[in-house]
Amino acid sequence: MRVLALDYGEKRTGIAVTDEMQLIASGLTTVATGTLLTFLKDYFTKEKVERVIIGEPKQMNGLPSQSAVFINAFVDKFTEQFPDMPLERADERFTSKMAFQTMINSGLKKKQRQDKALVDEISATILLQDYLSRKNKL
Structure with missing residues (x-):
């Protein structure tokens, strides 16, 4: 069974997923946040x-960031629509910076690095890979 990660944003949400063995996290796609629940319903079938796993944005001092309000509202809708699907929150403080650095390190041109959808997808992948690393250490 797979694990899915969401880098939730007001406009777009990056999505990453593991393989069946839960060894590797890969970027899946980026969807308009307004269509996210429909996308998930279809994917889960x-x-x-x-x-x-859904990112939990925090400030450097560990307090919730401004976008936490939007994510918490989504979490409520998610648990209402998918009551049997376990949902886990994960600190996402550095995922966007790490995603951008990953894009630079992989040689993507400046124009490609400005693709915010790609940044969101890579952020979700980093979030998921971090989850897998922590899980495998237990």
């Missing part, structure tokens, strides 16, 4: 997903 096609793929076996064990749990969903």
Whole structure:
């Protein structure tokens, strides 16, 4: 069964998923946030997903960031629509910076690095890979 990660944003949400063995995190896509629940409903009917990881934005001092309000509202809708799907929150403080650095390190041109959808997808992948690393240490 797969694990799915969401880098939730007001406009777009980056999505990453593991392989069936939960060894590798890969970027799946980026969707308009308004269509996210529909996308997930469709995806859950096609793929076996064990749990969903969603980024929890925090400020450097550990307090919730301004966007936490939007994410918390989404979490409420998610748990209402998918009551049997485990949902786990994960600190996402540095994922966007790490995603941007990953794009630079992989040789993407400046124009490609300005693709915010790609940044969101890579951020979700980093979030998921971090989850897998922590899980495998236990």
